[in-house]
Amino acid sequence: MAAMRWLLLLLSLVVCRSEAVFNRPYEIRLQNNEYTDVLVAIHRDVPEDMRVVDRLKQIITEASEDLYVATNSRAFLKEVKILIPKTWTKKPEYLPAGTETFERANVRVDVPNPLYGENPYVQQKGGCGEAGDFMHLTPKYVVDKQYGEDYWGPNGKTFVHEWGHLRWGLFDEYGTDDPASGQSYPHFYRTSQGGVRPTGCSAWVAGTNKHTVTGSPCRLDPGTGVYESECRFYPDEQTNRATGSYMFMHFLSQVTSFCHSDPAGDPLSFHNREAPNKHNSLCQGQSAWDVMTQHPDFTNGANPPQKVRSTAPGFVLFEAYIAPRLGQSAWDVMTQHPDFAHGANPPREVRTTAPGFVLLQESDFRIVLVLDASNSMRGEPLRRLNQVARRFIQGTVYFGSSVGLVTFARAESLEHPVISVDSQADRDSLAATVPTTTSGGTCIGCGLLKGVEVRA
Template identity: 55%
Template structure:
């Protein structure tokens, strides 16, 4: 290990003096005896000191604890909250050491606005149904300005309870919303039993339909059979009796619980409470991603409440205990094979918040062992990053990192030109932004090359215009005569031996580019002049062009650190995710590739990650690129790294001008005008060429069956969750559908074998018995092909003919995708199509502005419509296929559409079965 120790020492000299550490393991909230503890709130170091923020956070989470206790029917409340004060604020005697608390691990962040959402609170969600979010984002204005916050989002306790559903239980919104990046969900749908309805939960939420953009009456669009794009459902704040749901409109005074499926928990006199019954027909994100399950259906499967855990309990007080912590500059110690070496940290003072970089290449054979020292490490608040050096390293070290909030890395020592060792160490000391929310250091290049005498190696890298300050190129070799190094700037300037910025140290050459490096293509030449071959490590990094710049940032992670090899065929769902952002805004269209080093021979798989909202990816164009990994080869450790660039030239940063108002996950505002999106406020700005790399962590495959892993099919195709009706034609009896193609195995492999598309006239029948529903056969398919699915990630489109049309004729569709050996994925979300005749709209007179009180008859929407000859067909291609043109002339008519009346009795806990009256 001597040469390895020297190598790490050189890396320490290169990086530690100018950077902090990067940690990404989320703080773990505990729930025992109905009490949530260890809830971590952190304030960003760039937020100006303001004691009101701390005081208001205490008030907000006191209110949230009470609301949460009521919403869970006495099953959970917040008992303990830790608030991490930045080290840029004045030290106070009541502030305790931080322990393992860091800004990037916090469950709740207080930070500057995300431009997409303004001051709107939101939870960053990257996992699927039932998978908790990354963090809750609050802004200083939202926290401090109570009149502003309540006027926009309602009571603070109820808002935090809504966001807790995202953060803790992996719930999704039950309302429609406009996402300027493409992940929108509709505001209206057509019910097979009730006609046109607003997307809401429960169906008893009363209100009216209005267009807040034109301030006119809503009209029905004949191309979709639904109200026009800007039409919104405006809830009646005073006339509602609906008590659910928190994931719909938490600000309504009557809302006090989450929607339920009617089979458990919430009852009145032994009967399900209809006023919070789940509306599974509404095409919202909760239903789409959770397969129609209610919020409580999902919550009851979470460890918090599964199998009757944490049953209702009466408590005297729900007021939390608040603990104030303060950041301090971290100390870092490199430890080789001795788990008792925290005393190295204690020699420098209080070890709380210190970091051990622990490297081990074998099994434990001396005391104290990991199990013995872990309680002491946790008590002292020490963070441990671990590097398993060689496959013989004890498997417990990854668990130690996870428990203390550290990161895990693996280097087999047999990977030739692998960069795993360098990446592990540098990732633990780079990127101050990741740990404290401060300024980031960007790792541009990390590579290792073995070169022979006289051999030349040339490569290129790109520096983007938002970065380039403190640019450093580092070259390390394994002894002998220094290689010749030349670095060429975009303007042709050559930096080489003799240049003032060219420094030669022991087995290391470092070039510090003065000022801000020019944006564009940089290159470097390496020539070996020694008599023997040399292994050269190449590292390049920089910071933002200015301290206030927001350069492109990449973080990566795997969904789990351990998989059971004996049950891969039942649950092979390991996913790899990479987040690519500029500040809090996503970078779309980048090329993101995961590299997975696999046992036993250290082969490397390349896996293209996608941001298309399908398969392992939850939300389209949110800057989180995801994919399942299935190509397991043997038991042991798998190491993951991610590289990001713009080699296809399609990468773009999102730019927000003005106020976007609504994005894909910000809490719904009670302000009526915020129900509409300013479509001109968001646009994409093309990016120049760039590259990034980031380690993605380590996972281990255990309990591999005798005889090794089977090479049989590892799973069915993923479930499609974005099936949509994109156009309907009453005249042609056609419906156009679209969805994102999945793979033969989840979202992997080549195209699947076939698409099994079903349809019917009854939502419940299709939802409850997919296989008994009618199959769309080849004779109905006018455009597209259900027997030859497209490659994973491709947008699929089909146009089909339906058997009938007319008033109150609604068809529902769902599909599943099957692979080459007959395994079929779960049925998709359900999409509905309205096949009634809808004439072309006219320009209606304006309605009362939304800023004024609703008139007494505001619960009735009058839609003025008229039609002319030659109604436009849904899809032009259909006319060619059918060779038919329709010309329909009908009298102008007026259609009166009313929301479901509040107070109609439910049957068996289902939404009211009442068609919309027509005038």
């Protein structure tokens, strides 16, 4: 019992901050091109297996390097927290968790979702450009490298694909039949020039169209003007030249970028706005890179590239046309531009994109909620307090936690003694004692003293 940690939560006029801390996803930060405060958590139902932790480190390290390339040297993973469940053996190298919980994790390792099986996926409820809720990886996918790469491609690149969903609100650029969401997007479409193409980005991806059952060449359906419903596109690794896109076929070795709409950029990852895929549908035909550069990570020049590349979009014309005419190199012309003249925006050396890892473990918390039920909370403040407290009890408090509840006005009142929350009924019992009415003056000290007394 001596090792058990206590937490008094005082909820009154600061309920908005409490809601942000306890009910929203962990806040990822990007500063100086470095992502920090990325929270990865392992569910309590996952059997103890240190291979999960070791492989997570490997996958995320690979992903950081791939992410750096895919964002044109603008972002990589600098620090990642891995939350170990309390059901696993305690080790001295594990730091105690604070507000880090599985329910707030950006990336979750959990048992398979019946709708998706072993597939890595991101829960996305928002629209174009809106961050996803969390990334879901299964223990089998994480531990079995060969299995994961055989089905979905290199682990690091798959992580970057899912990061596009999670961080920037991108969507898949391929045709799909998705029974989970009830949304389907055609695998082929007729172009404005009259031909038939596979749904994807970019249009340069090479491959063949085959019947999924017979393996024979696809036939056009006279009713639709496109290939029969059993037809699928199979990319050819050997002949493919396309460099985009991560939201289409990220597993191809040549694919290293997201589709863009810059006419002066790489034509092999130029956005195909005609393709009737989910991304084009929800993002009104914008490219993945267009959506990304409207995100706070990159908008208004935030987190510019850490090193200048002579093939950067916007400078191709200098090399092809201007430089030869003036007898100057492309770099000579570029360094006279205000972007770089007089030493502006010097490169910042990146020695490694390998992230650091912090191992945390869920703590044996005993929590006492101290809630303000005085007349100062009348109306909207009380409604918000009630909402936040109930969300915390029902969504953040995990089974095995010890929780009690105290209210205060002019004097304090014990509404619910500390109990071990071992079932949904326990959660419901606690939630039912959250105050719905106010009375009297405000004695914060009374509430805090009662909270200390209850936890003793």
